[in-house]
Amino acid sequence: MKTRALYTGSFDPLTNGHMNIITRASKLYDELTVGIIANPSKKALFPIEEREIMIAEALSCLGNVKVDHFSGLLADFVNSHGFNVVVRGLRGATDFDYEIQMAQMNARLFNDQVETVFLMTDPQYSFLSSSMVKEVHSLGGCIDGLVPEAILKRMDEVLQKQA
Numbered sequence: 001m002k003t004r005a006l007y008t009g010s011f012d013p014l015t016n017g018h019m020n021i022i023t024r025a026s027k028l029y030d031e032l033t034v035g036i037i038a039n040p041s042k043k044a045l046f047p048i049e050e051r052e053i054m055i056a057e058a059l060s061c062l063g064n065v066k067v068d069h070f071s072g073l074l075a076d077f078v079n080s081h082g083f084n085v086v087v088r089g090l091r092g093a094t095d096f097d098y099e100i101q102m103a104q105m106n107a108r109l110f111n112d113q114v115e116t117v118f119l120m121t122d123p124q125y126s127f128l129s130s131s132m133v134k135e136v137h138s139l140g141g142c143i144d145g146l147v148p149e150a151i152l153k154r155m156d157e158v159l160q161k162q163a
């Protein structure tokens, strides 16, 4: 059976912590979809269409990875698209406490073919989150090496426009 994995998040913006999980998961599964969660009530730095383009560009070197977006219940997206693995990244105990609850709830909602799989973050990214890079960058701090270069360039452009 082909393994079709899904890795979801807001990715506003995609960080090198996300990139690390995506690169590793792409080696484990036949196909990996990066699913951007559309949450219209959350104010985002980048509109979802732009996130989709930027992420697809950042991942263009990975042949078995594609990008999609969805809204609503994760289990509905997973069951209706025939994914059999949902990948999550774990940075530490705080992620774990939240993730185990979500995985156990999802296990009730997913069809029987689906497993949630956790990949531990590379320690160099264990402190890294999208909200942290946004905050540091907006205050003029250096985030080199924490997000893909093309994404940093777009963040610089948005910051300059706001100034």
Ligand code: ADP
Pocket (backbone or CB within 6 Å): 008, 009, 010, 011, 012, 015, 016, 017, 018, 021, 037, 087, 088, 089, 090, 091, 095, 120, 121, 122, 125, 126, 127, 128, 129, 130
């Ligand atoms: P959301 O914005 O919906 O909270 P994120 O985009 O922050 O989601 O994260 C999506 C997934 O990536 C989650 O499984 C999260 O644990 C994981 N993740 C986020 N940052 C890192 C990181 N630095 N290293 C590894 N995994 C991460």
